[in-house]
Amino acid sequence: MLYGRDTEQAEIDRLLAGVRAGRGGALVLCGEAGIGKSSLLEYAAAHAEGMRVLRAVGFEAEVDLAFAGLHQLLWPVQDRVDRLPDAQAAALRTALGSATGAADRFTIGLAVLTLLADLAGDGPVLCLVDDAQWVDSSTVEALLFAARRVTAEGVAMIFAAREGALRTAGLPELALARLAPDDARRLPAVQGLPPTLRERVIAESAGNPLALVEFAAVRRIPNGPVPLPVADRVLAGFRAQIAALPERTRLMLLIASAEGRGYMPSLLGAARRFGVGLDDLEEAERAGLVEVTGDSIGFRHPLIRAAAYQDAVTTRRVEVHRVLADTADEPGCRARHLASAALGPDEEVAAELQRAAERALARGGHGPGAALFRQAADLTPEPAARARRLGAAASAALRAGRVEEAGELADQAERLVDDPAEATSPARVRAAVEYERGDARAAARLLVRHARHAPPAEAQAMLRTGALYAWAGADLDTVRAADEELRAIGRDDRVVAGMARLAAGDHAAGLPPLRELVAEARRALPSASAADLTQAVHLGLVIGDDAAALELATAAVARCRRDGQVGALPDLLEALARAQVDAGLHREAEATVAEAAELARTLGMPHRADRLAAVTARVAAIEGDGERLRALAPADPVDDALALLDLGAGRYPDALRRLAGIAGGPRRHTAGGIVSAADHVEAAVRAGRPEDAREPMRRLRAWADAGGGAWSRALLLRCRGLLEDAEEPYAEAVRAHRDTGRPFERARTQLLYGEWLRRARRRSDARDVLRPALETFESLRAGPWAERARAELRAAGDAVVPARAAAPDLLARLTPQERQVVRLAAEGISSREIAAQLFLSPRTVEYHLYKAYPKLGVSSRRELSRLQLEPI
Structure with a gap:
């Protein structure tokens, strides 16, 4: 009760009812120690009739043992x-430790899902994770991915977790409040007290x-000289109970608390060294402090374990940890106990x-x-x-997605070294951190500055990454600096050299080598390495191929989907979305961004x-959605x-002012800057200032002439x-657009030519x-531009041309995730394969199809395969 x-x-009842319904x-569940989280988990387990219940409990001793919690849950x-x-x-x-090899952390999460x-598929499943604040972070990451x-x-x-432990999980959270006095009085333990004592217990x-x-x-x-937090008062109470036990019992409780996992063979092996044994726990069992079941020993509450540990003097705790290290059956446990026994710096323990x-x-x-490296x-x-x-430690934290922690660790490492060569490794981590924080310029400068102290091969890799970061941050000076450093160490790098030429405005020298690199990657596509493929993707965007x-x-x-390389996907999906926007695949781009x-x-x-916002910004601009864009x-x-x-709105002076800023900025030599140059020319002409079009025309001509x-x-x-x-340039432009994949730009050219005609x-x-x-x-939902074309058609003698009543793109009716699922299902890919590609479960794929079918007017995969999903 x-x-x-x-x-x-x-x-909890609502959640369990939903699970029974599929x-x-x-x-x-979050709250302070003793607030009742574990009791609510027991309530859930007791009401899980007909369900398979999987359980895991976090142990402070196992917080740095990778996947210890997952091992418990899935065993x-x-x-x-x-x-x-x-x-x-x-x-x-x-x-789970049954095989060796490298594993992507999010492939593990997908496997759990x-x-x-x-x-x-065999019936409802309930997973209960208690004391999640002490579950190892790898397990938590995998379980949250699934959750x-x-x-x-x-x-x-x-x-169930202490307050704030899972605050960033993105899951529904229920904070447990303290009991009201009336509810407290209903507790059987309290009702048997004399009235005066009962009210004091309730108040305190x-x-x-x-x-x-x-x-x-x-x-x-x-009692105490000052009011203590409730948990500390309970802890003090437990310490008083433990202090009243026989010395041998207290020693057994210390060994159990230091061992931390409740693993009987390990605990008894250490106990024998001290001349105590299982019988010495009898008094503690009778007092309700511990429970012995099968091959494990458990404290009734984590605060009891804390009291048993804190009640012992330091020298005794150190002695116990040393014995536990000697008798440990697992290297990770041995290392943990050696660290707990260390009273100062110790290279042998650090090596362990x-x-x-x-x-x-x-x-x-x-x-x-x-955490272990730290x-x-x-x-x-x-x-x-x-x-x-x-x-x-910094590198591992970065790979774990803990960007801020990685930055702090790298800073600490760099402060400890005098030799610049030793600083290159933390500098690479700090650069990655700055890039993820959104400061590509700072990341690039770090790499270029530290590369000169690295061995040549490592320096080349740093300088190339630095140049790519600098390009992303529109830091053309650093792109050129990376090229100068490479030439200084005698390294020929076509990527950086080509980008440096572009950064200097020499399109004729910069574009051809980069275009050849991209062509090489396309020819080698089936066998290209992941690094080469990623580089080629970004170069393709740089040069506008x-x-x-x-x-x-x-x-x-x-490839990332197939191999489960989830960590590389956000960057590649961003690049794919940019390419999709250029190709006029706006709904696909929005799904990719999502x-x-x-x-x-x-x-x-x-x-x-x-x-990612910059990608969807262009779609919003094309559609004339100013509110969304702002x-x-x-x-x-x-x-x-x-x-x-x-x-699009005809505000030509405003457009001209913005575009003049781009023309004078560092993005002017990028493919996107060249598109802006064409906008600049149009804005200048429309605003009655054709003289302002000279410089953007020069850049546009240089880019086009350079291939x-x-x-x-x-x-x-x-x-x-x-x-x-x-007329002639317009007509030739329309013909030239036949070989391009940019429908929005083609339609703009047709609009201008139609206006001239x-x-x-x-x-x-x-x-x-x-x-x-x-x-x-209209197919691109480019409202302002469609209205201009419609007005020109009316002026050219067409009958009134109404706006289309409905979008021709059937997929536009779907959510981004439904869109991805439907597109793959229409290609005949099974739900299991779709699930692996989109990091979902097969049942979730089926759920999205079930939701999508009515929106598309179909009821099966067979009907789906017959639909014209793309706008004609």
Whole structure:
């Protein structure tokens, strides 16, 4: 019987009812020690009739043991691992310690999701995780990955944790309040007290259920010179109980508390060294402090364990940890106990911890690995070795998605070294941190500055990454500096050299080598390394090679999905979205951005949202959605999108002012800057200031003449038509657009040509050009531009041309996730394969299809495959 927990019980009942109906969900119960979280988990377990219940409990002693909690939770169902897709099964076996090899941390999370979904096929599943604040971070990461994705599964996951421990989990959270006095009086333990003592217990317990029970049991309240927090008062009460026990019992409690896991063989092995044994726990059992079941010993509450440990003097605790280290059956436990026994720097213990950290990393446990490396650094006597271990901790923290922690560790490492060569490793971590924080310029400068102290091969890698970061941050000076450093060390790097030439405005020298690199990557596509493929994707965007960028980004994303390399996806999805916008695939780009944003949040990359906002900003500008665009504007420099919005609305002086800023800024030599140059020419002509078009025309001509792609040739011709007010450039521009994949720019050229033809009184010819422009604008939902085309058609003698009543794109009716699922299902890909690609479960895929079918007017995959999903 729980008192004062009606709201919490109702929420748990609702969650369990949903699971029985096939709907999944998750809940975090949070609150102070003793507030009743564990009791609510027991309530959930007791009401889980007909469900498979999986449980795990966090132990402070295991917080740095990678996947210890996952091992607990999944041990009863490990036989189901063989039913997972191969990559997921291999990753989960590595995490559980039944296989060796490297494992991507989010492939492990996907494997957990798939395994739970598979179990739910046999009936509802309930996962209960108690004391989640002490569950190792690798397990928490994997479980939260699954918990966010079980909405369509018969799986419920309930976590109990101290306040704030899972605050960033993104799950529904229920904070447990203290009991009201009336509810406190209903507790059986309190009702048997004399009235005066009962009221004092209620007042001093402040509504904490554990305090109420414990104070009532001993019929007194611990005194102190100042009021103590309730948990501290309960702890003091437990310490008083333990102090009254026989010495041998207290020693056994100390050994159990120091061992931490309750693992009987380990505990008894150490106990024998001290001449005590299981019989000596009898008094503690009778007092209700511990429970002995099977091969484990458990404290009734974590505060009892804390009291047993704190009640012992330091020398005794150290002695116990040393014996536990000697008798440990697992290297990680031995390292932990040696660290607990260390009274100062100790290289031998630090080395043990380093080996434990390396084992954690090998299993994909980057969070525990970072913590162990940090512990090792704390115990390392020699500064240079301490710096190396801090650097390793920083690198592991970064891979765990803990960006701020990685930055702090790298800073500490760098402060410890005098040799610049030793500072290169933490500098690389700090650069990655700055990039993820959104400061690409700072990241680039760090790499370029420190590269000169690295060996040549490492320096080249740093300088190339630095140049790419600098390009992303529009820091052209640093791009050129990276090239100068490479030439100084005698390294020929076509990537950096080409970018440096572009940065200097020498398009003729910069574009060809970069275009050849991209072409090489396309030819080597099936066998290209992940690093080369990623580099080629970004170079394709740099030079505006639209077809290559789209093809390479699509291939790179598919490879990451196939191999479960989730960590690389946000960056590649961002690149794919940019290529999709250029190709006019706006709804696809929005779905891609939505997936990238969700993954970035999961991976601990919150600043990635700023760069993703710039992608959707252009779509908003094309559609004339000023409100949406202005909401995105603070996140990233989007002056080019704002200028395009002004152009579409006919605010030419405003557009000209914005575009003049871009023309004088560092982005002027990028492919995006060249598109803005064409906008600049149009704004200048429309604003009656054609003299302002000279410089952007020069850049546009230089880019096009250097082989900047058919689209740049078409834009150059369109701008000539504007400046010369002549037909031939317009007509040639329309023909040039046939070889490009930029429908929005093609339609703009047709619109300008149609306007010229209508002014020349060639109304029939004007209609022939304006109709396809209108169709394209409408398919892109480019409202202001469509209205301009419609007005020109009316002026050219067409009957009134109404706006289309409905979008021709069926997929536009779907949510971004439904859109992705439907597109893949229409290609004949199975739900299981779709689930692996989109990091969902098969049941969730089916759920999205079920929701999408009515929106599309179909009822099966067969009907879906017959639909025209793309706009014609």
